[in-house]
Amino acid sequence: MNHLYEYIQSYLKSDQTPGAAGNMFWVLVYIMLVFAALSVAVIAMNWLERKILAHMQVRLGPMRVGPHGLLQPIADALKLLLKEDLIPAEADALIFWVAPFVVVLAAFTVFVVVPFGPTHAITDMNIGILFMLGVSSLSVLGIVMAGWASNSHYPLIGALRSSAQMVSYEVAMGLAVVSAILMTSLNATGTGTLSMIGIVQAQQAQGEWFIFKFFPLGLIAFFIFAVAMIAETNRAPFDLAEAESELTAGFHTEYSGFRWSLFFLAEYSAMIAVSSIAVTLWLGGWLRPFPNLLSGRAADLIFSLVPGATFLFLAAMCFFNTVRMPKHPLFRVQTMGLAGFGVVLALVGLVLFIPAVSFRVQDVFWFSSKVAVFMYFYIWYRGTFPRYRFDQLMQIGWKTLLPMGLGVLILTASVALLQQNLWHP
């Protein structure tokens, strides 16, 4: 018993990721934490997307279940679990059955290497970014399997579109990623890294996020990635694989109930995964804003207050809306619920003000808030852009993004060579 306790304790003194320290207990704890956080994030995204889209279109969105529809995702999840799980008679049952799991596995496995902080990752691989791109590219297999196994026209067309789209945009995406990885090698030893934690540490060492490096080259590479990642995740305006006006629901037309919800889960966690690649490569990962410009103890202190202040602000918004709730007796439960939610948020905020907690958690906070900005952009795009036609999509991928990516890669390499050989001989 004592031995076990020591084994668990020993990791706390190391400054490595649990995977690198080889401590199975903490690896399991981290996997559980990441999985739980992801599920909560997907539920929250479900609510936020409907709410934000509704407000963009001057609607109210879900309002009935819970205060401001806060419990709507739970109601939806219950409905999906209770729904009948259909397998079409002419479908290829085995592949139809396996396809959603392939998509979910690919979407979740990627999070093994996502660096939420210098030690807050399940593990760190020296091929981290390659692993993320590779495993997330496997999700297209699941989509293709789902579309083909349904033995129906709309899913097949959806799957064909999806595979063509993902294979084409992967090329531009890869070129953008390579130009960012090139930037990691601009140090004294001249060796770059593919490890996710190493990439962020390279930005820390060079004192500059890669989006601002060799302005505007880093920015262009980031832009290419930002466009390609929307196509990779099959989201509006590139959601041709599930274009509801043409293909009913695309590759998951024949799916219902639990299996459909797996596709939903996979789509949103894949969105979070590609956003975290973008954050890691170009936006400094877990680093707080302006780590070099506003350095020193005072700036550190002010920035360490931000996580708690954010939660207190959210709590204040909750209380503000509690006051604004209709004063009808029927709304009493909802008002109390909203006030209770506000209290929970305020308590979390207060806990985050404790220096020991804030010191441990602020990396995770900065990383997730950067990812959250991307998630908001995803919703914003969906509310703003009309869907592209398929030939336009291919044209953007092959004739615009690919040449841009090649150009940026060559220019980045040349500038880096010039910088190393001429300015610092």
Added chain:
Amino acid sequence: MAPVATPFFFYLLGGIMLLGGILVITRRNPVHSALALIVTLLAQASIYLMLYAPFVAGVQIILYAGGIMVLFLFVIMLVSIDRAGKERQLNSQWIVGTIAAIALGGLFIAVYAKGSGIFPEHALPMVENDNTQNIANMLYGQYMFAFEIASLLLLVAIIGAVVMAKKKI
């Protein structure tokens, strides 16, 4: 950390690869064959990982499982399954194929039986961290010429495909 390259994992992955390979040639449905081939390729990537070549494993997953096999499936899905099932499963080259397979099998058995002198007694200690750098140094240093020729070959193939597919350029 305990090494992952244990015989257990080798036999497990080897078994998965063999099973996948057998399924590829025995399934009548071409989509099932392609999916079995993907399983084989993924198990192969894991074997590269066991050999401390993580970069090769990553590239194997991205290129073969994620890229080429998707294009394979893309084409196969458009084939009519009913007609494909009725096609003859053997073609006229089976005699040559059998001879080649027997020759290769004989070679393997010969190496297994009396090949102990060919391989070094102890495997060189491999450093996992330098795998990517080592490959880069070799490709762009020692084997630069071969690498460029291979790229040129691919370029010719791409241009050829475009020329054949497009009637008017």
